[in-house]
Amino acid sequence: MKISVRILFLLLTLVVIGCAGCHSTALPEPTSQPTLNPTPTHTEPPPDPEPQAWWRDIVFYEIFVRSFKDSDGDGIGDFQGIIQQLDYLNDGDPNTHDDLGIQGIWLMPINPSPSYHGYDVMDYYSVNPDYGTMDDFKQLLAEAEKRGIKIIIDLVINHTSTQHPWFQAAQDPTSEFHDWYVWSAEHPQIPGPWFQNAWHRNSVNNLYYYGIFWGGMPDLNFDNPAVSDEIMSITKFWLEEVGVHGFRVDAARYLYADGVSQQDTKQTIQWFEDWRAFYKAINPSAFTVGEVWTDLQVTARYGDGMDSLFMFDLAEDIINGVYVPNPRRIITSYQDIQSFFPEGDFSTFLSNHDQQRVMSFFEGNANKAHVAAFVYLTGPGVPFIYYGEEIGMAGNKPDELLRTPMQWTGGPGAGFTSGTPWEPVNQDYAQVNVAAQDTAPDSLLHQYRTLVHLRNQYSALRTGAYLPFTASCQQLYPILRVEDDQVLILLANLSRKELEGCTISITESPLSGEYDVEMLYGDGVFSSFNFGEDGSLTEYSLPEIIQPFQQFILQLNES
Structure with missing residues (x-):
């Protein structure tokens, strides 16, 4: 069942089914594709990481x-x-x-x-x-x-259209497709996940069907x-x-x-x-x-x-x-x-x-x-x-x-x-x-x-480590991205104002020693970076003025 609340209304539904069975409809084929053999109720997920990710x-x-x-x-x-x-x-x-x-x-x-x-x-x-x-x-x-x-x-598998052949057939309570959707003889008076009405009256069989998004999208019964x-x-x-x-x-x-x-x-x-x-x-x-x-x-x-x-x-x-x-x-x-x-x-x-x-x-x-x-x-x-x-x-x-x-x-x-x-x-x-x-x-x-x-x-931009610097300017976005021998620094002024005299620091990183700067994105002059043996960098001085909304990608190369 889609939800166990169906059980509460099963008896009422059976009563209505007895009356609604006279609304016999043709059974359209829902699909020309063969249905696979049922899958196990539980299968262990494949090992991580996935191959060919x-x-x-x-x-x-x-x-x-x-x-x-x-x-x-x-x-x-x-x-x-x-x-x-x-x-x-x-x-x-x-x-x-x-x-x-x-x-x-x-x-x-x-x-x-x-x-x-x-x-x-x-x-x-x-x-x-x-x-x-x-x-x-x-x-x-x-x-x-x-x-x-x-x-x-x-x-889109949570629901179908009401015009899907499955739902068209499911309106007949005697159809094999009836239980592909969730039905109730009376409105369950239970709101949907965001307190919306999730139950809709069907004019063909006078039953209510479950559809959390709207009446045109009946939920499938998993x-x-x-x-x-x-x-x-x-x-x-x-x-x-x-x-x-x-x-x-x-x-x-x-x-x-x-x-x-x-x-x-x-x-x-x-x-x-x-x-x-x-x-x-x-x-x-x-x-x-x-x-x-x-x-x-x-x-x-x-x-x-x-x-x-x-x-x-x-x-x-x-x-x-x-x-x-x-x-x-x-x-x-x-x-x-x-x-x-x-x-x-x-x-x-x-x-x-x-x-x-x-x-x-x-x-x-x-x-x-x-x-x-x-x-x-x-x-x-x-x-x-x-x-x-x-x-x-x-x-x-x-x-x-x-x-x-x-x-x-x-x-x-x-x-x-x-x-x-x-x-x-x-x-x-x-x-x-x-x-x-x-x-x-x-x-x-x-x-x-x-x-x-x-x-x-x-x-390094795709799968590298994401290590934030501490910045003296609160509106600066300063990030270190590192993967293997690729070392990149991202800097962006998120403010509409100039930033003056900013410094950045980091207490630990996989880097040590001196690195020269190559500009990959943006325009500016940066001095070399000197990381301690413990990977730290203390109050590195950025260019005196960083313009509003200015962005940089720096590549650090070992000196």
Whole structure:
């Protein structure tokens, strides 16, 4: 059962079933794919670290297909449109730096759906015809692979659309699919996880079904082994037959509930651990990242069930830490995360399709957007860039305005479409677009390109130790990143004011002796660094003036 509260209403439900059985409906096939044999109730997770953990070394780019690029003039983005723009993301040549340099793409839902966003799936084994055909999608996978880009897709398994054939059949209480969802004869009067109404009356059978997000998204019943088996079949289909490299798991917290507890239950966490063992047996290098939107301590409980987890608290801490400014808030957040995920298996971002865009949060302040990008693109974890973030696209709620068409040019349709876009482009597209920033050295796009390429080049930025200095200037962000013989220092003035006479110190580090400075990013003159035998550095003097929002990446080379 989805939640044990069903038991409380079982007798009432049986009474209603007796009456509702007259509403007989045809049984549509939910899928043409075979259901796999049931998986064990518990499987030990694979040993850590995972083989071929390629995700630790790349930057991902989140794409809403509908809004990225329209290839045929119907106003809707599509797979062919993404193919046309792949060289913008990565041209496949590591020696060029006029592409973004990303090596992973997360595609928001690509399955057929009655909604524009796609988070209510009607068919798990095909693609949305608005976006193209399965052949188009496979071509996208192949073209991305040529450029060294791996693609993961959204996997929405907590719920389906009410228009999914499973739910259509499940409305008949005599159907084999009835128990694929959670039903009650009467409204249980138990609120959902955030105190919303989670029970919805079905007009066909007069029963109530459970759906935590809204009535159009009925939750699947993971207490039914057939549901779990089907999700395993879906997983295998996309990994083995289609060839995606993994999944972003939507709404991971809510698969099972236990009485009034409807999120983060031990059954949900165990299910993901079993699922991980299943997909790793299919493809040991498959990658999954989970949406577990809660505090760090709870999020960490899912660490054995997926390869990575999004750090929602960190995103908030970076943005607010830059806004205030408060570097210590950012540093503490990273340190807290690393206490739970010492291998760096967590994913970072500034905003996504559910949250206010960064430029809007900063009220159009491009300097703050530059600093926020610097912090998370040089920090630990696996960064995810939300499409358009790299050019400073704006967007406030409602959700449609967070997902507007990509602004490629200042021309008609913002270069997104030759037709009428499905959603109006932002009014600022004539000024804020890729073409306008493409060759501008001070643009946000240029910064994103530079930082992503530096991250690709220097492993210390990806997986190196993250060691904060103590700074005499409270609004300075000072970090030491070290891996093997790579030694990098990150410095950023988070303030709109000049910082004068700043010093940095550290009590211990893996360094000792004298190091010369090579400037990798920024413009300034720094004297050599002298670390003690114990790895300490005491009151090293930075340049006398650090300009507002100025950033540096220094490489230290042994003298």
